[in-house]
Amino acid sequence: MLLLSKSDIQKFYSLKECMSAVEKAFELFSAGEVEVPLRTQIVKHDQKSSFLCMPAFCEKKEASCVKILNMFPDNIKQNLPSINAQVLNIDANTGVINCIMDGNYVTQLRTGAASGVALKYLANENCQIGALIGTGGQAAAQLEAMLIARKLDEVRVSDINYDRAKDFAAKMNEQLAEYGSKIVAAKDPNEAIEDADVIISVTTSKNPVYDGNKIKAGATICGVGSYQPQMEETPVELLKRSSKIYFDSKSAVLAESGDILIPLKNKEIKEDRFTGELGQVINGSLRGRESEDEIIFFETVGIAAQDLMTAKSIFEKSQASNLGTNW
Structure with a gap:
């Protein structure tokens, strides 16, 4: 062995x-x-x-x-x-x-890769600004996958601890220099997402970590951190504004992700808002992005x-x- x-x-x-x-x-x-x-x-x-x-x-x-x-x-x-x-x-x-x-x-590799694949299929081609919320153990792979999927001028990183965000940005500028993107620390998540074309949140927060009304038209967002029913890092305003909502696994998300379960329970959204699974876009049975102005959300809880x-x-x-x- x-x-x-x-x-x-x-x-x-x-x-x-x-x-x-x-x-x-x-x-x-x-x-x-x-x-x-x-x-x-x-x-x-x-x-x-x-x-x-x-x-x-x-x-x-x-x-x-x-x-x-x-x-x-x-x-x-x-x-x-x-x-x-x-x-x-x-x-x-x-x-x-x-x-x-x-x-x-x-786990770091495949979780980052999931977001990278989602951005490959769902994000606009002409993306320039990225945002990453959360700088824990999953963050480095999430950031690199974002940079593989789209050539970005700048990525803003945010964390509940600003000093940690600054340290992470400095480290990533060195480690990911080959991609030619400027990685900077943002003081808060709302600063990070301003005018961002692609956004990844990877936190274990029980409360939404940014204002969904501040997401620009045409943005693609990956919700990565909500892997238990009590966790809700994604604001319901974003779900309401999204043109399309995709999952890695619909059954897994509806069993585990508070991002989706909590607003469903509160009757703030309905299941008819869900588009389908990313695999269906890949195999051609579902359409992905159809216009530059669509806001598209991808929720992943990770599947074996x-x-x-x-x-x-x-x-x-x-x-x-x-x-x-x-x-």
């Missing part, structure tokens, strides 16, 4: 490659080709921390994996990652676990199909790398 650390994977695998894997994952999932049970989730009494188990299997691609993930948002106060995870890649023909890989990094195709592509590429530890 092969053990792959984050540093191992970084040496031979890119976020751009992960975006290709996740794009295929969305397409396969929406075509019913991937078996993905709703993830098992145990939430601690603090209603913040949770333990999750996410299996997936695709007969067509001979792919199988299980991700074990623990989400502890308050870890940031201890300078620890909020996500701790491992992915077990499985030989679909024998059931043998052939690789264990760093699940924290796989993303882990499945990412893990498969990492393991397959690892076979020629001679990296990792054989156990």
Whole structure:
């Protein structure tokens, strides 16, 4: 069995490659080709921390994996990652676990890739300004995916802690210099989203983090952080203003995301406002953007199909790398 650390994977695998894997994952999932049970989730009494188990299997691609993930948002106060995870890649023909890989990094990659794929299919071509709200463990991959999807002049980053936003912007300017975008810290989310063409929010907030009425016409927004029913980072005003609303998985979002569940419960929106899944846009059964003025919202809670195709592509590429530890 092969053990792959984050540093191992970084040496031979890119976020751009992960975006290709996740794009295929969305397409396969929406075509019913991937078996993905709703993830098992145990939430601690603090209603913040949770333990999750996410299996997936695709007969067509001979792919199988299980991700074990623990989400502890308050870890940031201890300078620890909020996500701790491992992915077990499985030989679909024998059931043998052939690789264990760093699940924290796989999660960062595939979650960032999901937003990147959404922006690839849904955002206007002539985007210039981006906004990123939240600078936690998922933020770097979200930012890079945004820059892969669209060539941006400037990206404004915002965090509940302004000093943290400034530190993150400085670090990302150095790490992502190849993309040629200026990354700056914004004092608050509303400053960040002003005139922004593409926006990603990746927080665990229980309250909307920006004013939905300030979103410009033609913007594309990815809601990434609301993975539990009590979390609501996205304002209902945005949902009301959106021309189209897409999900990674409709069933998963309607089971888990407070961004959608809370306004549904409060009768502020109805299900007829939902357009469909991103995979349906990819496979051509649903239309994506149809005009430059449409406001389009994409909500993702993360599905094991993303882990499945990412893990498969990492393991397959690892076979020629001679990296990792054989156990």
